[in-house]
Amino acid sequence: MDEPPPQKILDILFGMWRARALHIAARLELADHLADGPKPVAELASITGMDAVAMHRLLRALASIGVFQAEGESAYANTPLSEALRSGVPGTVRDFVLCFAEEWMLETWKAFPQVINDGVPAFDPTSGTGLFDYFHEHGAESASTFDAAMTNFSALINPMVAQAYDFSSWKRVVDVGGGEGSLLATVLETHPHLYGVLLDRAEVVARSDRYLSALTDRSETVSGDFFNTIPGEADGYLLKHVLHDWDDKNAVRILTNVREAMPAHARLLSVEFVLTPGSGPDLPVFLDLVMLAYGGRERTEAEFAGLFQEAGLRLDRVIPLAPGAPAIVEATPA
Ligand SMILES: C[S@@+](CC[C@H](N)C(=O)[O-])C[C@H]1O[C@@H](n2cnc3c(N)ncnc32)[C@H](O)[C@@H]1O
Structure with a gap:
């Protein structure tokens, strides 16, 4: 049976939460750390320098949508979905996730009420505030994250x-x-x-x-x-x-x-x-x-x-x- 409409709407709504959780996992290279097999949460927390309880809660949330899976009480393993978050493997979309759930995207959506109201771009490429000027001004990290994302897609x-x-x-x-x-x-x-x-x-x-x-x-x-x-x-x-x-x-x-x-x-x-x-x-x-x-x-x-x-x-x-x-x-x- 099809999902009831209110449930479907909530599912769409919480897409933003999922995207940001994916972003953190990609930044912390969790899928790379699990490339050789399951690891205890405590070990993942120690490798990444994060809090172990918070790490467990992040992994549990991601596992609920098929990204990582629990192995017993306190360890996690990669799944086919999290494999796509590994760096440098064929078909990886890690750089894409890093780029498209990053600050510039949050800024973009913040600007939307105004954009829809006015019908004019918030970041106008013809006035020096466009995307490529943004990346140029925000330094090498932002620009190379964007280029790497383009490269993921282009591959x-x-x-x-x-x-x-x-x-x-x-x-x-x-x-x-x-x-x-x-x-x-x-x-x-x-x-x-x-x-x-x-x-x-x-x-x-x-x-x-x-x-x-x-x-x-x-x-x-x-x-x-x-x-x-x-x-x-x-x-x-x-x-x-x-x-x-x-x-x-x-x-x-x-x-x-x-x-x-x-x-x-x-x-x-x-x-x-x-x-x-x-x-x-x-x-x-x-x-x-x-x-x-x-x-x-x-x-x-x-x-x-x-x-x-x-x-x-x-x-x-x-x-x-x-x-x-x-x-x-x-x-x-x-
Ligand atoms: C969305 S990217 C596409 C890059 C590439 N064609 C690809 O598909 O991966 C658009 C490209 O246009 C370049 N670009 C923007 N303004 C430009 C300009 N005035 N002259 C030359 N290249 C420009 C950007 O630096 C960027 O590499």
Whole structure:
């Protein structure tokens, strides 16, 4: 039988508690400490320097939702869910949890009554208070937590992009706002005939070594601003999770710059969630809500087509990657 509505609402409501409890577990690396098998709570408390009684209560709460499981009276073990909180294992979402239950997210939701009232972003990327300025100003830890979260997500999506698209006719590819270069590295590794250019802000490009250091003979980095100049003479341009950061006016500015840099034969692959009209899966529409606070938005295929058209491009097709995942939106000069 379906859950009664009041119970369902409470379940949704307490999602915030669960998210914050997950965040603490991720920060304390509890899943890593349990990687070799169950441990007594006292030992976990001692390794992490936390209070043993409080630690027990945290683990008991998390175990109630399947993250960790009790082993006898006073020990805990990993479960399939907590395994996904381990650092550096394939499929890990630890960095994602660290980033998306962090202070900036709490600040975002605090701003929401005002955002909904005014319909204007609380953190406007065009006035120097946007997300990337925030991370720049809040120092290396915040920025690298965000980059690591993007990398967690990208590790799931990048191989799908590299495999779903036929890159055989391309020689040179530019990843515009390509972050630390994880997508570019995956595409270059999967397609050894390609040469890649990574464009991003100087402080981000400076961290690209971990992905591109093994590909220096087939790649280069450009520190720059996609509102100014985008490298030309490529066969293809990647734009992954960039357009959703911006309102229509700024998204068209970026696309127009890409269009101006593109040779006539080149193609643009924008990797984004594509909203389905009506109520689709909840992650993309909730992400859209978050982006409302930052002046960005998620879009439908028709909305992407409108942006491309304004920028002198034509949306050719949408290539789905997996259910609930972002898709490749392919465009060419109109
Ligand atoms: C949401 S992230 C996506 C990063 C990467 N494409 C990925 O999917 O992991 C957006 C990227 O745009 C970059 N960015 C923001 N403003 C920029 C600008 N004016 N010029 C170049 N890059 C910029 C950010 O530094 C960030 O790496």
